[in-house]
Amino acid sequence: MRQYLIDVNLPFYFSLWNNEKYIHQRNIDPKWKDVKIWDYAKENNLTIITKDSDFSERILFIEPPPRVIHIKFGNIKMKLFHKIITEIWEEVCRTSEDYKLVNVFVDRIEGIN
Template sequence: MAEFLIDANLPKRMAFWHDGSCEIVPDTQWHDSRIWRYARQHGLTVVPRDADFERLALLEGPPVVILLCVGMANWREIWQILNQ
């Protein structure tokens, strides 16, 4: 069962996104509010690189957000950061 909702603007090729604990946002056109509602309804922790989710977490409460502050890092740089 998935625990984390991986935002569409993160690289989908990361192996650890595909271990059953993560669900990737299915559509890059989903607005932040739709992602937020989906995560809340399914009890998922949102994993974005977008600071807009930090604002939603502070204003609206659950779900939990793990904000990846990686700037414009490419997928290799993100892999190096997360694989430490």
């Protein structure tokens, strides 16, 4: 059962997200605008994983679904991105169960309701 929708701006080839819980926007329609992504996630009760601040700004004014995980690393090498996410991903997912927005930084995770 799908739980997460990965925004097109995040890596498509990432073993951590290569299972039945995740669907990448490229598998649906890579040209979708934010509104269409949001509506799809809402209709399917998915959490949006993104680097796009538009989603995190929008969730502040409404209630889930969808929930949002906002990865706020800036520009880093893909190898480092994979390493950091792999090390903290379980905690990110647990935090997302209790908060409508999870901001993921290189050095910390913040949950916001």
